[in-house]
Amino acid sequence: MQQLRVDLDLCEGYGNCVFEAEDYCELGDDDVVVLLQTEVADEDLERVQLAVGSCPVSALLLTQAPGS
């Protein structure tokens, strides 16, 4: 299983990720992304990969979850 992570120092609130995977990414009150879940189910991987690739500042990252 893969894990979704965000570097909040990079996030500038462009919001593209929200439109690729709104069940994983949301824009919070402080205008940066809030991850709604971080463990990425296999059937969601394609959408989450698109969310990662849609970020203009590469603030999102997919990594192999520990122990998987």
Place this chain on the structure above:
Amino acid sequence: MSGTLVVGGSIGGVRTVQQLRRLGYDRPVTLVEAEPHAPYDRPPLSKEVLHDETWTVPTLLDAEAAADLDVELLLGSAAVTADLEARRVTLAHGRELAYDSLVVATGARARRSPWADQPRVHELRTWDDARVLRNVLDTAGSVLVIGAGFIGAEVAAAAHHRGLRIDLVDVAPVPMSRHLGDEVGALFVDLHRRHGVSAHFGTGVEVLESPEDAVTVRLGDGTVLTADAAVVGLGTELNTDWLLGSGLTVDDGLVCDAFCQAAPGVFAVGDVSRWWHPGLGRLVRTEHWTNAVEQAAVVAHNIARPDEQKEHCPVGYVWSNQYDWKVQIAGRPGDGIHHELVAGRDDDQFAALYVGADARLCGVLTVNWPAASVRGRKALASPTDLETAREVLFPVRSTPAVGARGTEPG
């Protein structure tokens, strides 16, 4: 097996090859790029890259990443002809590449100005352009920016960040009004002036001379301006020359259907693509980063999974950083016949909601208001009237409109 050949290594081409592999496409993939540099990202070039030396080239796909994807990366290789019947593309140095699927992602170049060959006159499209311009800004005390579209405005903002004296010239009286309407366009004019930029709008450059060590221009209204360097941002020209004679229809872009297909096995992605937008019911061409990314996903899908073709039907989204404004535009404000300004927490936060002839929301501009931008993009995804849009965009409190006037986008 010939596989997929992607011509053009900017964001659209790179996202296409990445997505092909993610979708399990297992045939050969080749990415051809005319520039010698590994594929890189363009939005930072007119922004942070100009600030100081800390930014190196914003690489999108280096040799190692390409090898990991099993993508053959051919740099410094311009495509010169495409033979659709033989399914073959010829590169400048004569090499021929066969394909089953061809993705045209050659984008655009800076529109050549009448003064392009003069010393101290610069343009900004490529990494090399950006590096040269950054070096110029290192030593210049003043800069003249010709063209106040997104690129010109961002260059002016970067020069302001570095403390330079700036003259900004545009032949349009209110440069952003064509897409955003006069009232919102005027706010962008104020933004420049508030940051000490001398804005000369509504008058064009008649004469430009660059003898000795300065650039001097005379404007149509007689004003004479002198600066250490000039930057010209007059829009783009498409890189479609290599498709002439191919039989493909090139008419302000490579004309494609809703599946982004120009001919059997030929697709187009990014700035160069003029595709049939099924939601708008017309051909559309967009020079925006997010469109290239979304379109690349559609094209990769249509190549990897030909039995379940997808249409490309984006809302549209672009951003620009100008001084202390983060500008986000969703949808198509230029289609609006009316707009409403909504004030935010202070003078540097507001939104404009644009309504089309069908009385539906067609565009949302926000300044320093990302949360409203995201809600606006959601609202634009389905038919929404202005009242509903207000409720969706500004759910917490009812914000009084500070202005509601008709606009006349051109």
